[in-house]
Amino acid sequence: MGDDRPTHGDDRPTLTGDRAVDVRRGLGDDGAAGAAGAPGPGTRHPADERVVHQMERAISLLLRGGVLVSTGLMLAGLILIFVHHPGYSRLSGGVSYRAVTSPSVPAPHTFSELGNALASDQGRGLVVVGLVVLILTPVLRVVVGMLGFARLRDLPMALVTLGVLCVLVASFFVGSR
C-alpha cells in the first residue's frame, strides 16, 4: 500500500489572480477539521459547507428515489404483462421470446401510443413509464446540481451545468425527428 500519499497543507496556488478567492466555493472537498491535507481551510465558509452537504444529500436522495420509483413501475408492469399473457410462461407451448422481442414489434414510444398502452392495462405501458422515469433521473440530477451551484453563487459551475442541461434537452428533440 502507500500508493496514495496525503497532501500536506499547501496553500492554494494563486494562478487565478483576477478572481477573488472567496468568490469560489469548494464542493466535493471534505473540509472537516480532521481532514489531513485538505487544501486551505481558509477558503471554505461554514454556510457553504452546509449547502454543499445539502446538495450532495439531495442528489443522492434523488438518484435513489428515481431508481426506486422506476423499478417499482417496471416490476408492476412486468407482473401485469405476465398475468395478462399466461402463454409467456408455460414451459411447453409457451410463446418463444423471439416472437415478442423482434424489432418489427415496436414498443410504445409516442405519447398517444403510451396512452393507449396504459389504458388497455396490459402492463407494457407501465413498464415504459418506468423506463421514462429512469431516463429522466439523471436529467433531474443535473437540475439539482445547477440549483445547488446557483445557491452557492458559483457562477462558472452553474453555467456549466446549465449547458449540460441544454444539451440533454436538445438530445430529446433531436431523437424525435
Add this chain to the structure above:
Amino acid sequence: MTVLDLVVVLFAISVAAGVLGSLVGLGGGVVIVPVLTLLFHVDIRLAIGASIVSVIATSSGAAAAYVRERLTNLRAGMFLEVATTTGALTGAYLTTVLPARYLFVLFALVLGYSAFAMFRRRHAAALLAVSGDRIANFFDLHGSYYDDALGHDVGYKVTGTKAGLSLMYVAGMVSALLGIGSGALKVPAMDLAMHMPMKVSTATSNFMIGVTAAASAGVYFARGQIDPLLAAPVAIGVLAGALGGSRLLARIAARTLRLVFVIVLVVISVEMLQRGLS
C-alpha cells in the same frame, strides 16, 4: 425458451454485470450487448437500447451511494459532462453516417492502450499536492475523499483538464454510437490524464455515465429501440447488482481495483476487435 425464461435469465446475468460495473465504473453495457446479441440473438438495435437503459440504472444505483460517501468529485464530474453530452449528441448524429465497424476497432485500440498504460502505472499514482492547470483551478475541481483502506482523508489536485475534456468528448460519441456508458474510457481519462485517485475516478465515472447515456437514450427511445421486455429486466438486475457492488468499493484497495479494471479492459478490447473485424 419462453418469455419468462428470458426475463429471469436476463435478470440474473444483469445482476452480475451490475456488480462488476459498479466496481470499475462501467455501465455493464459492454457485457449486456454481447450477451443479448450472441446468446439470445436479439436484434442489435434492441440490444443497444436495453444497454443504454442499463447504463443509466447502474449509474443512478451506484452513484447514490458514492455521492453520499463523498467519494465522487461532483464538480469535476459535472464539469466534464459538458464534453460527454456534446459528444453523445455528435455520436447520435453520426450513427446515420458512420459504419459501426470502424468504431469497434477504434474502441478496441483505445481500450488496449488504456489497459497497457494503466497496468504500467499500477504502482505509481502519487497524488498531486499542487496543480498548475488553470481550468482546474478556476472551476475548483480539486477535492478530497476518505480512503477506507488507508484509514484517513486524502486530498488531491486535478490537472490535465483539456485532455480530460477531449477524451470525454470522444467517450460521449462512442457512448451514443455503441450504446454504452464509456466508463472504460472515462476512468483512464480521469486516472491517467487528470491524476485523480483511482477510487474517485471510478466513482465519478459511475456518476457521469448516467447523464451520458441519458443524452442518447432519448434518441433510442424515440426510435422505438427500447423494448420493455428486454430493458426492464436488464435495468432491474443491473440495479440490484450495482447496489451490492457499491458497498464493496470502500473495502477494496486502489491497486486491486486497477488490476481488475485492466483485466476488464483487455477482455472488452478483444471482444470489440472481434466484432469490428468479423
